[in-house]
Amino acid sequence: MLCQKDSDTDSLSLNTDMYFISFTLFLQFFVTVECSTPVYSSCLAALLLNDYNTSTYQIQPLTNGNIATVVCSFVAGGYAQIEIDASGQQDVIIRTTSLGDFATKDIDISYSTLNFTELREIVLNSGNCSQDMYLKTEGTISSLLSFKFLDETIYNLHGANDGFCKCITSEVCTNDKTKKCIDTGSHANNQNYLLSGKLSVFSKRLPLVRITYGDLNDAGEWAKHIVKPLKCRNKIDEKIRVLSKSKCNQDVNVLIDKDRETCIEIAYKSYMQIQFPYFQNINIISSFNNTLSVTIYSKLLNQHGKVLLCKKGSYLNFYCQQRSNEIFIDIFHNNLLNSSVKLCEIETYLLHK
Numbered sequence: 001m002l003c004q005k006d007s008d009t010d011s012l013s014l015n016t017d018m019y020f021i022s023f024t025l026f027l028q029f030f031v032t033v034e035c036s037t038p039v040y041s042s043c044l045a046a047l048l049l050n051d052y053n054t055s056t057y058q059i060q061p062l063t064n065g066n067i068a069t070v071v072c073s074f075v076a077g078g079y080a081q082i083e084i085d086a087s088g089q090q091d092v093i094i095r096t097t098s099l100g101d102f103a104t105k106d107i108d109i110s111y112s113t114l115n116f117t118e119l120r121e122i123v124l125n126s127g128n129c130s131q132d133m134y135l136k137t138e139g140t141i142s143s144l145l146s147f148k149f150l151d152e153t154i155y156n157l158h159g160a161n162d163g164f165c166k167c168i169t170s171e172v173c174t175n176d177k178t179k180k181c182i183d184t185g186s187h188a189n190n191q192n193y194l195l196s197g198k199l200s201v202f203s204k205r206l207p208l209v210r211i212t213y214g215d216l217n218d219a220g221e222w223a224k225h226i227v228k229p230l231k232c233r234n235k236i237d238e239k240i241r242v243l244s245k246s247k248c249n250q251d252v253n254v255l256i257d258k259d260r261e262t263c264i265e266i267a268y269k270s271y272m273q274i275q276f277p278y279f280q281n282i283n284i285i286s287s288f289n290n291t292l293s294v295t296i297y298s299k300l301l302n303q304h305g306k307v308l309l310c311k312k313g314s315y316l317n318f319y320c321q322q323r324s325n326e327i328f329i330d331i332f333h334n335n336l337l338n339s340s341v342k343l344c345e346i347e348t349y350l351l352h353k
Contacts, residue, residue: 041323042125043072043082044234044277049348052236061114061121063323068112071229074236081233082126084111086207094223096216104144104214109227111207119150119207119230121323126232129203133169133228135195137213139221142183142191144214149205157181157193160200171197189215206230241275243328255346260285263344266292266333274329279348282329284316287342291335292316298324 039058040046046057052074059082060067071083088109096105111119123129137145142157147168149155158166158180165173167181185191199208207230213223242252252274254262266272276282278298286292296310296318310320310327320327333341 039067041278041280042080042122043070044080044236045279045348046072047074047080047236048277059122061118061125061323063321065118066113066115068114068118070112075233078236079127079233080236081231082122084114084122084207084230086111086131086227086229088211088227089225091224091226094213094216094225095221096213098217102144102215103217104212105216107211107213107225109207109209109211111230116150116209123150123204123206123232125234127234129206129230129232131199131206131208131228131230132197133195133199133208134226135169135193135223136225137191137193137216137223139185139190139192139216139218140213140223141189141215142181142193144212145223146212147199147208148210148212149201150207150209151205153201153205155201162200162202162205164198164200166200167195168200169195169197170200171195173200203232243273243275255343258345258347260344263287263342265340266331266343267340268333268336270333272331274331274346276327276329276346278320278324278327280320280323281348282310282318282320282327283345283347284318284329284331284343285345285347286316287344288335291333291337291341292343293332293334294318295330296320296327297330298322298327300324 037058038049039060040049041060043057043059046059047053050057054071054073056069057072058067059070059072068084073081073083075081086109089107094105094107096103114122145157147155155161155168157168160166160168163177164170166178167173169181172179172182181193181195183191183193199206208227211225211227216222252264254264255274282296284292284294294316297307298310298320300306300308300322308322310318312318329346331343335341
């Protein structure tokens with residue numbers, strides 16, 4: 001794509017080229033802004049629209065929210081995985097020299113540009129999550145080490161109570177879930193720890209958002225950590241699911257095979273409800289668009305069954321403004337003029353930023 005003018009004399013040619021390119025891409029169900037990067041609601045959406053290519057993508061968990069750069073991967077077994085890097089004084093010596101005896105120091109852990117609300121949205125909608133941590137301390141006291149998670153839970157070094165391990169990382173608990181972290185120090189006020197493994201907490205608590213250190217003010221007392229990326233994964237093979245149907249026993253997966261020539265037939269007075277991952281823009285491809293009644297909507301979380309309708313444009317194009325984990329597509333054939341109608345594709349696309 002051309003991104004800038006070479007000279008004023010080329011402006012007419014450039015504009016013509018840009019209109020042609022934009023129109024061509026629109027026909028492929030994209031709206032293009034010059035040199036823009038596509039922004040997706042989730043890694044599942046990014047992978048579905050990019051032939052499952054593992055890569056770095058721009059993710060925006062909430063409408064009008066922050067945009068984060070993450071790694072989206074297609075994982076063996078049919079999973080979509082999101083990986084978000086952590087930051088916060090990683091792999092540096094931490095001391096509390098100027099703070100006095102038994103003083104504590106908080107180290108906040110951040111994740112790209114995402115705030116807590118956006119992180120909760122990802123954890124809620126991204127399946128099973130896990131996170132690793134490396135931690136080394138010299139001359140510390142374990143009771144002055146604590147770890148705060150996104151759900152506000154705070155555990156100390158030996159106080160993880162979720163049943164995976166008493167130690168905050170799980171590598172010591174291969175055969176015994178009650179083991180504490182191994183101390184190699186000389187006495188109770190001079191404890192040394194070297195940990196490296198998965199955080200011993202439920203998926204719903206992640207990620208780790210703060211580490212608190214204490215009593216690192218004397219010579220030879222220090223700590224350092226490396227908080228590894230938050231990783232969450234969703235099963236892909238349930239990306240389309242028929243919740244109810246009548247007079248239709250055909251394979252609905254042809255509706256998402258990116259082939260407009262493979263279709264299913266919907267008989268007169270047949271009804272179908274499909275559950276589908278959230279996409280901002282949906283286009284229904286049918287042999288007779290005016291004979292199908294289609295409604296697309298999302299169910300609002302914590303709103304006691306309330307739904308939000310997606311806006312219908314020309315033909316069977318829909319715009320779903322409210323992000324959610326999934327949308328529902330209701331299809332009904334009620335036109336006497338056609339005994340059956342071919343439904344060929346549910347196409348998804350994004351508005352580029």
